[in-house]
Every structure is written in C-alpha cells, then in structure tokens.
Amino acid sequence: MKARWQFHWLFLVIVAVVPLAELVLPQGWRIAALLRPIFIMAMLGLGLNILTGFTGILNLGVAAFMAVGAYSYAILTCDIYPFQLGFWSATGLTILVGLTVGLLLGLPTIRLRGDYLAIVTLGFGEIVQDVLKNIDTITKGTQGINPLPAPTFFGYAFRSEVYWPWYYLFLGCLALVVLLNRNLRRSRLGRAWISIREDELAAACMGVNTMQRKLVAFALGAAQCSLAGALWASFLGSTGEPGNYDFQVSIMALCIVIVGGMGNVAGVLLGALVVAGFNSIVLEDLTSFLKAHELISSSNVLTVPGNWKYMLFGLALILMMRFKPEGLLPSRQLKAELHPHEPRNPPSL
Amino acid sequence: MSLLEIQNLTMRFGGLTAVNAVNIGIPEDKIVSLIGPNGAGKTTVFNAVTGIYDPAAGHIRFNEREVRRPFTKTTAAALAFVALVSAIGFAFAANIEPLWQTAITAHYRYLQPFAWTEAIMAVFAYFGDEFGLRFVVPSAIGALLGGGGAFIVWQRSRRAPEVAARAGIARTFQNIRLFSQMTVLDNVLLGMDTQLRSGFRHAALRLPSFWREQMEATRKALEILRFVGLEQEVNQLAENLAYGHQRRLEIARGLAMQPKLLLLDEPAAGMNPAEVSSLMQLIRKIRERGVTVFLIEHHMQVVMGISDHIAVLDHGEKIAEGTSTEVRRDPKVIEAYLGKSHEDVAPT
Numbered sequence: 001m002k003a004r005w006q007f008h009w010l011f012l013v014i015v016a017v018v019p020l021a022e023l024v025l026p027q028g029w030r031i032a033a034l035l036r037p038i039f040i041m042a043m044l045g046l047g048l049n050i051l052t053g054f055t056g057i058l059n060l061g062v063a064a065f066m067a068v069g070a071y072s073y074a075i076l077t078c079d080i081y082p083f084q085l086g087f088w089s090a091t092g093l094t095i096l097v098g099l100t101v102g103l104l105l106g107l108p109t110i111r112l113r114g115d116y117l118a119i120v121t122l123g124f125g126e127i128v129q130d131v132l133k134n135i136d137t138i139t140k141g142t143q144g145i146n147p148l149p150a151p152t153f154f155g156y157a158f159r160s161e162v163y164w165p166w167y168y169l170f171l172g173c174l175a176l177v178v179l180l181n182r183n184l185r186r187s188r189l190g191r192a193w194i195s196i197r198e199d200e201l202a203a204a205c206m207g208v209n210t211m212q213r214k215l216v217a218f219a220l221g222a223a224q225c226s227l228a229g230a231l232w233a234s235f236l237g238s239t240g241e242p243g244n245y246d247f248q249v250s251i252m253a254l255c256i257v258i259v260g261g262m263g264n265v266a267g268v269l270l271g272a273l274v275v276a277g278f279n280s281i282v283l284e285d286l287t288s289f290l291k292a293h294e295l296i297s298s299s300n301v302l303t304v305p306g307n308w309k310y311m312l313f314g315l316a317l318i319l320m321m322r323f324k325p326e327g328l329l330p331s332r333q334l335k336a337e338l339h340p341h342e343p344r345n346p347p348s349l
Numbered sequence: 350m351s352l353l354e355i356q357n358l359t360m361r362f363g364g365l366t367a368v369n370a371v372n373i374g375i376p377e378d379k380i381v382s383l384i385g386p387n388g389a390g391k392t393t394v395f396n397a398v399t400g401i402y403d404p405a406a407g408h409i410r411f412n413e414r415e416v417r418r419p420f421t422k423t424t425a426a427a428l429a430f431v432a433l434v435s436a437i438g439f440a441f442a443a444n445i446e447p448l449w450q451t452a453i454t455a456h457y458r459y460l461q462p463f464a465w466t467e468a469i470m471a472v473f474a475y476f477g478d479e480f481g482l483r484f485v486v487p488s489a490i491g492a493l494l495g496g497g498g499a500f501i502v503w504q505r506s507r508r509a510p511e512v513a514a515r516a517g518i519a520r521t522f523q524n525i526r527l528f529s530q531m532t533v534l535d536n537v538l539l540g541m542d543t544q545l546r547s548g549f550r551h552a553a554l555r556l557p558s559f560w561r562e563q564m565e566a567t568r569k570a571l572e573i574l575r576f577v578g579l580e581q582e583v584n585q586l587a588e589n590l591a592y593g594h595q596r597r598l599e600i601a602r603g604l605a606m607q608p609k610l611l612l613l614d615e616p617a618a619g620m621n622p623a624e625v626s627s628l629m630q631l632i633r634k635i636r637e638r639g640v641t642v643f644l645i646e647h648h649m650q651v652v653m654g655i656s657d658h659i660a661v662l663d664h665g666e667k668i669a670e671g672t673s674t675e676v677r678r679d680p681k682v683i684e685a686y687l688g689k690s691h692e693d694v695a696p697t
Binding site: 206216 | 399401445446449450453454456457459460463468498502506509510511513514515519520522526527528529530531535538539540542543545547548549551552553554555559602606
C-alpha cells in the first residue's frame with residue numbers, strides 16, 4: 001500500500017520544529033511567537049468544522065462558545081474568585097462547561113433547518129456578549145476578568161516573555177484536537193455526520209438517529225471552541241472585554257473553514273494558517289514596515305492595512321465561493337475518484 | 350400472517366386526501382407490488398410506512414407491532430430528568446446575580462480561604478426566603494418549558510423514519526437519494542449503522558474493538574456490494590456511478606440494514622431492457638435471502654414478472670388486489686389505466 005501524505009501531520013511536524021529553526025534565523029525572520037494565535041484560531045476552526053464541515057449545520061456564533069470557554073476558565077482560575085483551580089483542572093472543567101452550553105443551545109434549536117438555525121446561532125452569539133456585559137457582579141462587565149495566573153507545567157511557571165512553552169502547549173492541544181477530529185471523522189459517528197450533511201432524510205431512513213448525532217456535533221464543536229477560548233484567555237492573562245468575542249471572530253472562523261476546505265481537518269489547518277496568518281503576521285508586518293518608512297500616517301485611517309482586513313476577508317469568501325467552493329484543500333473523498341479500483345487498506349473508513 | 354399490515358391508512362395534505370382508507374397486507378417472504386397511475390398515492394403509502402409522514406388515520410403494523418416509538422420507563426425517566434434539570438437550572442439562572450452576591454461575593458475576601466459550607470448554606474437561605482417564591486416560580490416555569498418541550502418533541506418524533514428503520518424496514522427512493530459525496534463503501538457502511546455498537550469512546554481512542562468492528566463491517570459491506578454487482582466500484586464516489594449502478598447502490602444500502610422488509614420505489618425507472626431483466630433477477634435473489642419485498646413500479650414487465658401479489662391504487666383508494674392474472678383482468682384496473690371505453694361513458 002502506498003503511504004498517502006496526510007497534510008495535517010505534516011503541518012504539525014513542520015510547525016513543531018519552527019522554534020528550533022528560529023535559533024539560526026536572523027531577528028526579522030522570527031515568526032514562531034506570532035503563530036500562537038493561529039493555533040487558537042485553528043482550534044476554533046476545527047470546532048466549527050465539526051458543525052459546518054461535517055454535519056452541515058451553519059453556525060454563525062462560535063465566538064460565543066469561545067467566550068463561554070474564556071470566561072469559565074477565568075472564573076475558575078482568577079484569584080478574585082474563591083475557586084482558584086490550576087490550569088489543567090480548570091481547562092478540563094471548561095471543556096465540560098462548553099459541552100453543556102453546546103447541548104443547551106442545541107436541544108431546543110436542533111430541529112430548525114439550515115438558515116433558521118444559522119440565525120438562531122447568530123442571535124446566540126450576540127446574546128452571550130450582552131449577558132457577559134450585564135451580569136457584572138460575576139463577569140466584571142466590560143473590564144473583563146484579569147489578571148489570570150499563568151499556567152504551570154510540573155512546577156514550571158509560564159512567563160509571558162518566554163514564548164516557546166506557550167507555543168508547545170498550544171501546539172500539543174491542537175495536535176490532540178486534530179487527532180480527535182480525524183478519529184471521529186473516520187468512524188461510525190463521522191460517517192453519520194457526513195450522511196446528515198448529504199441527505200438528512202435518507203440518513204434517518206437508514207436508522208441514523210439524526211437528532212442525537214447533531215446534538216453530539218453541537219456539544220463537541222462547542223467544547224472545542226471553549227477549549228480555544230480557555231487557552232486564549234490563559235495566553236492573554238485576561239478574558240478581555242465581552243466585545244472581543246463578537247460576530248467578526250465567528251466570521252473569521254467561518255472564513256478559515258471555507259477557505260481551507262469544508263469537512264477536512266487538514267484543510268482547516270491550512271485555512272487557519274492562511275487566514276489567521278494573514279491577519280496576525282502579514283498585516284502586522286506590513287503596517288510596521290509602512291510605518292517605519294513613513295508611508296502611512298495614523299491620521300488617515302484608510303492607509304492603515306489593518307483597517308482593510310474585514311473587507312479582505314469578505315472578498316476572500318466571495319472569491320472562494322465563486323472559484324473554488326470546495327476550499328484550498330478539499331476533503332479527501334474527492335481524491336477517491338482518482339483511484340476508483342484500488343482497494344484501500346484499511347478500507348476507507 | 351402478514352409481516353406488514355397497513356390498516357385503514359388515510360393521509361391528508363390540507364384539503365387533499367392523498368390516500369383514503371387503504372388496507373394492504375404484505376405476507377412474509379413474498380414480493381408484493383403496488384401499482385397505479387401517476388399521483389395515485391403510492392409513494393405516500395411508502396412514506397407513511399417508513400415514518401416520514403404521520404398518517405391522519407389508520408394503523409401500520411410491522412411484525413404485529415405498531416411502527417411507533419413506544420412509551421417506556423426510560424422515556425418517562427428521561428422526561429422527568431429533563432424537567433427536573435430545567436427546573437433547577439431556571440431557578441439558578443433567574444437569580445444568578447443575587448445568588449452570586451450572597452453566596453460568593455459576601456463570603457470571599459481576597460486571597461483568604463473560602464468557607465464553602467457557609468456559601469452553600471447561604472444559597473439555601475436565599476432560596477428559603479419569602480416562602481421559597483424565588484425558587485418556586487422560576488423552577489415551575491423551567492419544569493413546564495423543559496418537560497413540556499421535551500414531551501412535545503418526543504411526541505412528534507414518535508413516528509420518525511429511524512423508528513421504522515430500526516424496526517427492520519429499509520427503503521429506496523424514487524428520485525435516488527444517495528450520499529453523493531460519500532464513497533460506495535461508505536454508503537453501504539452507513540446502512541449498517543444500526544448494527545454497529547462502537548461509540549464515541551471507541552472511535553476517539555481507536556480501541557481494538559473499534560478496529561475489529563470496522564473490519565467486520567467492511568467485510569459484510571463488500572459481501573453486499575458483491576451481491577448487487579458493484580464490487581468494481583467500491584471506492585468510487587456515489588455521484589460518479591452510472592444511473593443503473595446508483596439504483597443498485599441504493600438497494601445495497603438498504604440491504605446493509607439487514608431488514609425484514611425492503612421497500613423499492615420504482616427501481617426500474619430509467620433502465621434499459623437488459624438492466625431491467627438483471628434487476629428482476631436481483632429482486633428475486635433478495636427474496637431468497639429472506640427479505641420480503643414491497644415495490645412500486647410502472648414497468649409492467651417487472652410487476653407482472655416477479656410479483657406474488659399486486660395491489661392497485663387510484664386516486665388514493667385501493668381499487669383491486671390479487672395475483673397478476675386477476676389484476677390484469679379487473680375492469681376497474683383497466684379503467685384506471687386506459688379510461689372508460691367510449692360507449693360506457695354516459696352522455697352529459
């Protein structure tokens with residue numbers, strides 16, 4: 001049997017050696033520290049991918065799940081509250097909270113179809129922000145919860161000046177999420193998700209409990225997004241204000257899934273690299289480069305590249321939909337066409 | 350005794366009665382056909398049998414049991430659980446800020462140890478106040494919304510497609526409904542879903558039992574694909590198959606469910622004569638596997654050639670029933686298909 005290249009493992013391996021390669025690179029070329037937000041966005045994208053890519057449920061409110069994750073992590077760890085759990089137990093509990101919130105949103109709404117469900121999730125995204133702003137006895141309103149203690153790993157305390165422990169922490173979490181998603185995708189559960197996306201009625205007629213499988217997708221997607229939120233909050237040392245988890249974050253996650261390739265784990269990783277990388281590396285560098293050469297002035301907002309990013313994301317979405325709707329790295333099923341007679345071992349799962 | 354018993358089935362869509370008081374019995378190990386002109390209500394009968402439609406009246410009995418989710422102790426327990434959880438959840442959600450204030454903020458001093466027992470007592474004290482109104486009102490609303498909502502959802506899903514499927518009724522569709530972006534093998538494996546046992550844990554961790562089940566399922570799927578003659582196309586995407594092969598794949602997917610009854614909705618539509626005769630052979634072979642076949646077909650060569658029993662529908666009513674020779678001679682059937690002869694029509 002010929003080994004098939006699996007982009008997601010290649011991606012993880014290459015990314016794992018980037019900090020080592022940086023030791024020999026000149027100062028201006030160092031980007032590893034900037035990759036950390038990309039890992040978080042990739043996790044968010046993978047959470048959305050379970051819903052939108054696998055199951056075909058359009059969710060426009062994943063930022064709300066991220067907010068739930070960030071806030072529950074903050075409440076569990078911050079020393080202005082009595083809980084003060086460690087990083088690992090707080091992260092574990094946050095994932096459970098995310099699961100529960102996903103279920104709570106899913107239970108009453110899962111019978112809605114397509115666009116209607118998308119509108120509900122859009123509304124949910126806005127409601128969560130407003131709730132977080134308004135129950136300020138608990139969430140400190142627009143201040144956000146801070147400072148959060150840095151994670152510790154077997155007695156080693158993370159510091160914000162040293163980037164590589166964070167880097168490998170996020171990379172490790174991302175690798176686990178990738179593994180989970182890949183395993184689920186190629187199992188009975190993943191097959192049921194895809195069949196629901198393809199034809200829900202036919203899936204139900206084959207005995208698939210569509211309601212339950214969609215709920216599982218909701219809960220797992222929400223759990224992954226809340227993990228991303230928890231890591232993000234631990235990285236910033238603060239939840240930031242509720243407005244940080246707004247519709248634009250959800251759209252960026254959607255962008256990642258669509259640009260990368262819906263329903264493909266590797267595609268989502270590539271999408272995160274392209275979209276979030278563009279956002280946090282290219283635009284930032286371009287801005288500082290232009291600033292250094294005095295080509296832009298802060299008085300004219302139109303000359304700052306960062307202000308163009310949402311227009312560029314929108315443009316990217318439109319162009320992808322028009323010219324390559326299956327994404328940059330489409331699902332591997334399309335490749336099966338190329339080798340129709342070659343039995344796979346183990347046969348396609 | 351009939352395997353499937355359709356009794357007095359009536360389906361209405363708004364003012365239109367699509368199927369009116371139809372009785373059909375499908376004996377075990379037979380091939381039964383349902384024929385009739387276009388719009389007679391044949392597919393509606395199929396949809397009612399497979400739980401896609403909820404009939405306005407009548408019974409559908411399969412293996413002497415109504416095709417409907419039964420109300421069991423588990424159902425009652427689940428409903429009660431949902432009601433309880435939503436009652437408590439609502440009570441806490443409605444009082445979240447004052448609760449937090451009395452239980453947490455009031456008892457916590459920065460970096461001092463926290464008195465958990467006192468905090469919990471404060472929660473009880475808070476709810477115990479004012480005759481428990483703070484608890485009773487929101488929890489009553491929560492129980493009503495949660496329990497009532499869950500009950501309505503359960504009630505509406507009593508007659509669902511997956512209930513019929515799990516009882517052992519498989520079907521194909523008139524306009525092919527394959528999972529077009531999935532491979533042929535995956536389509537068949539999905540048909541086996543009800544027989545697979547591996548859950549989230551097995552899949553996520555890839556336990557040995559997951560692999561064992563996967564291999565076993567694949568072996569069975571390949572056997573079924575060989576049975577319908579698609580062993581050459583295992584890794585093709587379903588949408589890339591030739592039309593006749595797509596029809597066969599739908600049958601294979603249905604057979605993968607290991608059903609007792611297979612409903613075929615116009616399996617020969619759009620097939621050439623050679624394909625039709627091999628399809629007839631396939632249907633006979635399916636019966637030999639011990640699967641009862643109930644089919645809708647317009648292709649009279651197929652219907653007359655393989656049916657043990659034929660029922661004829663017209664305008665939602667059953668007008669005739671019997672063996673092929675009986676049905677062929679029935680004047681009502683001839684009238685339904687060809688119209689009345691000129692002399693018989695009374696002048697208006």
